[in-house]
Amino acid sequence: MPTFLSHQEAERRIEKIIAEVWKRNIKIMDNHTLTYLVWRRLRRNRLAMAGGVVVVLLFLIALLAPLISPYNPNDIDRKHILEPPGLKHPLGTDDLGRDVLSRMIWGGRISLAVGFMAVGISSVIGMFLGSISGYYGGWLDRVIMRFIDIMLSIPTFFLILAVIAFIGPGIWNIMAVIGLTSWMGVSRLVRAEFLSLKEREFVLAAKAVGAGDRRIIFNHIMINSMAPVIVSAVLGVAGAVILESALSFLGIGILPPTASWGNILTLGKDNIEIAWWLSVFPGLAILVTVMGYNLLGEGLRDALDPRLWDVEI
Amino acid sequence: MELLNVNALKKYFPVKKGFSGEQLWLKAVDGIDFSIEEDKVFALVGESGCGKSTVARLVLKLTTPTSGKIVFAGKDISELKGDSLKTFRRSVQIVFQDPFASLNPRKTVFDTLSEPLKIHRLIKKKNIKEACIGLLKKVGLDPDVIRRYPHEFSGGQRQRICIARALAVNPKLIVADEPLSALDVSIQAQILNLLQDLRKETKITFLFISHDLKVVHYFSDTVGVMYLGKIVECAKTDDLFHKPLHPYTTILLAAAPKIKIRGSELEVKSGDVKLKTQNSKLKTVSGDVPSPIHVPPGCPFHPRCPKRFEPCDKIVPLLKQTLDPEAKGRLVSCHLWNPY
Numbered sequence: 006m007p008t009f010l011s012h013q014e015a016e017r018r019i020e021k022i023i024a025e026v027w028k029r030n031i032k033i034m035d036n037h038t039l040t041y042l043v044w045r046r047l048r049r050n051r052l053a054m055a056g057g058v059v060v061v062l063l064f065l066i067a068l069l070a071p072l073i074s075p076y077n078p079n080d081i082d083r084k085h086i087l088e089p090p091g092l093k094h095p096l097g098t099d100d101l102g103r104d105v106l107s108r109m110i111w112g113g114r115i116s117l118a119v120g121f122m123a124v125g126i127s128s129v130i131g132m133f134l135g136s137i138s139g140y141y142g143g144w145l146d147r148v149i150m151r152f153i154d155i156m157l158s159i160p161t162f163f164l165i166l167a168v169i170a171f172i173g174p175g176i177w178n179i180m181a182v183i184g185l186t187s188w189m190g191v192s193r194l195v196r197a198e199f200l201s202l203k204e205r206e207f208v209l210a211a212k213a214v215g216a217g218d219r220r221i222i223f224n225h226i227m228i229n230s231m232a233p234v235i236v237s238a239v240l241g242v243a244g245a246v247i248l249e250s251a252l253s254f255l256g257i258g259i260l261p262p263t264a265s266w267g268n269i270l271t272l273g274k275d276n277i278e279i280a281w282w283l284s285v286f287p288g289l290a291i292l293v294t295v296m297g298y299n300l301l302g303e304g305l306r307d308a309l310d311p312r313l314w315d316v317e318i
Numbered sequence: 319m320e321l322l323n324v325n326a327l328k329k330y331f332p333v334k335k336g337f338s339g340e341q342l343w344l345k346a347v348d349g350i351d352f353s354i355e356e357d358k359v360f361a362l363v364g365e366s367g368c369g370k371s372t373v374a375r376l377v378l379k380l381t382t383p384t385s386g387k388i389v390f391a392g393k394d395i396s397e398l399k400g401d402s403l404k405t406f407r408r409s410v411q412i413v414f415q416d417p418f419a420s421l422n423p424r425k426t427v428f429d430t431l432s433e434p435l436k437i438h439r440l441i442k443k444k445n446i447k448e449a450c451i452g453l454l455k456k457v458g459l460d461p462d463v464i465r466r467y468p469h470e471f472s473g474g475q476r477q478r479i480c481i482a483r484a485l486a487v488n489p490k491l492i493v494a495d496e497p498l499s500a501l502d503v504s505i506q507a508q509i510l511n512l513l514q515d516l517r518k519e520t521k522i523t524f525l526f527i528s529h530d531l532k533v534v535h536y537f538s539d540t541v542g543v544m545y546l547g548k549i550v551e552c553a554k555t556d557d558l559f560h561k562p563l564h565p566y567t568t569i570l571l572a573a574a575p576k577i578k579i580r581g582s583e584l585e586v587k588s589g590d591v592k593l594k595t596q597n598s599k600l601k602t603v604s605g606d607v608p609s610p611i612h613v614p615p616g617c618p619f620h621p622r623c624p625k626r627f628e629p630c631d632k633i634v635p636l637l638k639q640t641l642d643p644e645a646k647g648r649l650v651s652c653h654l655w656n657p658y
Contacts (some may be wrong), residue, residue, distance in 0.1 A: 133343045206420035210483065213378050214434040215407035 038227050046308040053304020059297030067114040076104035078111040078264045085114060087280045097282040099272050105222030105282060108264035109290055115265045116246050116294065119180050123245040124238050126184025131191025136222050138192070138198025146196075153189045161186050165252065174257045190238050232309035236302055243298035250291050266290050321491060321523050322377065323353040327386035329372050333611060345610050346372040348547035349386070351637065354540075356489070359517070359524040361534040361555070363570070364544035370527045371415075373544075374495040375465060377525060379403075388487055391490070408438050411484035415496040417476035421468040427454070428464045434486040453482040457512060476504035480511065483486055485520075493525045496534050531574045535559050543567050546610055546618040549637055552649040563640070563650040565625045593626060618655065629653050 047053055066073065075095075082102030090097045096105040127309050138149040202208060203226060211225050252258030253267025254274075261268050266287040273284030327350050330343040346369040354360040362370050375381045377388060378396050388395045390406065396408050414420040421430060427627060435441055441449055451461040457478040468476060474652040477497060484492050493514070498506040510533060517520060530535050534541055535555060542552045543564065551564040563566045608614055614621050620630035637651040650656065 038499070161549040206416060207422045209380050210412065210414065210420050210480070211422070212380055213407065213410070213412045213435070214483065214487065215404055215437045216433065220437075225422055229422070275396075 041303055043308045044307075047304055050301045050307065053308070056297045056300025056302075056304060060301055063113060063117060063294060063297065066110055067117045070110050070114045074104075074107040074110040076107040078103060078107040079262050080104070087276065089280075090282050096286050097280065099283055100276060100279075101267070105269065105286060109266065109286060112264040112266045112269060112287070113290065113294075115176065115259055115263065116291075117242075118244040119176065119183065119249040119259075120245040121160060122180040123183035123187065123249075123280070124241040126181065127188035127241060127289040128191055128234060128238050130185070131188035132195050135192035135195025136189070136199055136227060136230075139196035140203055140218070140222055140226070149192075150196075154193060156186070156189050160223055162248075162251070165248070166255075166257070169252065169257050174252075174260050176259055176263070179249055179252060179258050183248050187241060187244065191234060191241075194233040194237060195230055198233060199226055202226045202229055236306040236309065239298055239302035239305055243295040243302070246291065246294055246298070250287075319356045320353050321391060322355045322525070323387075323389040324373075324377070325351055325387040325389070327351070327373070327388060328384045329369075329376055329377060329381065330384045340610050342603040345547050345613055347376065347383075348546070348610075348613070350542075350544070350549045352542050352549060352552060354523055354525060356490075356523055357521045358540065359526050359538040361526045361538035361541045362544055363402060363528055363531060363534055363541060364548075365570075366529065367607055367610070368544045369610070370529075371495050371545040374493045374525070374527055375414060377493055378410055379406065379655060390637075404438065408487045409490045411487060411491070412493045412495060413477070413480050413484050413497045414472055416500050417473050417480055418500070420480050421476055423468055424488050426465055426467055430468075430479065430483055431464075431486055434483065438487060439488065440487065449486075453486055456485060456516075457558075461656045472505075473501050477501060477505075478512065479631045481516075485516070486542075488520075489522065491525065493527070495527045496529065498528070498530065507531070513537065513643075531571060543570065546607065546613055548618060548651065550619065550651050552637065557645075561645065561656055562597060563645055563648060564619075565623050565654070566619050566650050569624075617651075625654060627653070 010130060032220065044244055080103060082098065084102065085094070085098050085102055086102045088094055088098040088102075094104050096109065099105055099108070112114055133277050134149050134153075138146045165182050169178065170177050172182075199222075202219075203308075208221060208225055216225070249265070250267035250270065253265040254270050258266070258267055259265035268286060269287040273282075273287065275281065277284055328345075329347040330345050333342045348369075350373070352360065357531055362373060364370055367487050372381070376556070377390075379388075379398070382396070390410065391407075393402070395406060398516065411479075412431050428450055431453055432446050434445055435449055441588070447464075450464060454461050454464065459478050459482070463471070463475075468479070471479065477500075481497075497513070497625050499507055501509060502621070513524070514537065517524065524538075526534065527539055533566065538555050540552070541558045542549045543558075543566065544550070545566050551567050553563070558567065559571065562571050565608055604626050606623060608618070614630040614631070616629070616633055617626075620626045623630065633653070635651040635656060637649055637654050638656055640650055640655040641646050641657075642655050645655070
């Protein structure tokens with residue numbers, strides 16, 4: 006049986022609710038920046054949050070590598086070669102008796118460094134070329150777009166192989182080469198954003214106020230076209246990690262003795278019948294990293310899409 | 319004194335080629351002339367798509383005209399460069415129609431208002447915040463909103479911010495491109511009053527673009543009626559509303575809901591409205607605006623004109639002073655008033 010509230014009680018409750026709503030309203034209004042809206046949407050997406058946790062964990066591991074790795078990754082121990090995972094070596098040892106866990110931790114550091122540097126390079130190039138191409142248009146646009154078409158028509162992996170064959174392997178070369186061959190997507194995204202944003206009234210208003218081209222490009226349009234850049238950068242890290250692993254696996258990326266997931270896998274391939282742990286763990290690490298970045302990237306794509314925002318207060 | 323003079327202004331946009339391969343042009347603005355006296359309000363009215371907004375952008379030097387001349391304060395604006403362009407930017411400002419698109423969504427009110435002050439180095443750095451607060455007060459906004467982002471405001475508030483931005487540089491001319499049409503009616507009145515107050519206080523000249531005749535009647539001194547990229551009639555506001563000459567103007571006035579204005583108060587006569595709306599049902603313009611790509615030959619209005627006669631589809635009428643004794647000296651482009 007429903008209980009009926011007395012008149013006064015009902016009024017009191019309503020007042021309380023109104024007060025609560027008022028309080029929250031003000032709180033939400035204060036935090037109502039776009040970053041906050043994006044964060045709120047991202048938090049609701051469980052897969053993206055899982056990806057985010059993976060990314061943060063990998064970051065911490067990479068940062069704290071010297072503290073948390075149980076052995077020096079390059080210490081050779083001839084008495085304990087190819088030992089299966091056990092108490093002393095949680096992920097076993099390789100054919101020179103080096104601790105696989107330590108090598109993986111340091112290898113993760115390398116992978117992330119390569120991923121971030123490569124994405125940094127490609128984002129900067131992509132944003133620069135995309136923005137001037139979209140903003141100025143005309144022949145400049147045509148030249149840049151045709152150049153992008155040319156770059157895209159060359160299979161990236163073989164291009165990288167060829168370039169590395171010339172300049173030689175090494176971490177800096179890998180970063181530069183991956184970065185210089187993966188900026189085309191960003192560039193097209195930024196160009197598209199610029200094309201639509203440069204006709205918007207707030208840009209015209211800035212022009213009418215006397216703002217110069219540089220101010221309009223960087224201060225007005227660029228900050229409004231960051232969403233696709235962020236998404237493609239996060240997804241790009243995953244791509245760069247895979248590329249780096251593949252190159253190292255082929256022996257032309259990060260060269261031993263420097264540890265990298267790719268060159269641990271190479272050892273695993275050579276010893277696959279007797280030492281499964283050398284293939285499984287670096288493989289899993291690559292899988293988890295790439296999945297983490299992809300999930301976070303996809304989640305960010307949804308969270309940053311203004312069409313999906315619910316700006317309820 | 320004359321502040322702005324527009325002479326034979328044309329703006330054609332290239333569009334896709336026709337079947338036969340020849341280049342087609344969208345004639346957004348097709349040879350218009352007008353001038354604005356200092357401290358006066360010139361209104362451009364017309365249906366949507368007749369080229370009003372293009373005129374606004376041309377006057378602000380945001381696009382370059384196909385041909386024609388715009389002279390602002392004695393200088394041809396197509397020749398402005400460097401410092402003289404900067405001075406021009408400081409003297410002419412714009413308020414756009416859509417207050418949701420005309421503020422940068424990633425900038426706070428402070429960023430938006432301080433930008434013109436910083437670009438033109440109008441005041442010392444430490445005084446910028448004060449100046450912004452002063453601007454907000456001028457347009458009737460609370461100084462506390464200075465740290466807020468555009469999406470936290472309503473349409474009317476945003477339009478106030480846009481007006482404040484325009485005022486930041488102390489302009490001589492403000493081009494208001496349908497500043498009210500995206501707003502609720504009650505808010506429209508507030509913004510209109512704000513503009514009216516500014517006009518009284520600051521002696522700013524306005525180029526007021528609108529399709530709302532009652533607003534134009536209330537706010538402007540001179541009116542130009544645009545149709546398909548041309549000005550078909552240009553007159554003092556009272557003359558135009560009292561005795562429209564061009565058939566298009568007549569129909570435009572009859573089609574608008576009637577609200578009579580006495581003094582500065584808006585006063586609706588209920589009996590009148592009924593009568594007039596009944597009338598206007600008979601008088602609305604038949605048909606749609608023809609495409610500005612294929613402008614009809616002769617007078618562009620002739621396919622829809624109830625009073626068309628023999629020369630209308632052959633000879634293009636020019637905007638000139640009529641010799642007709644009933645309306646001597648008024649500018650109209652119609653064969654009825656100007657013998658061809």
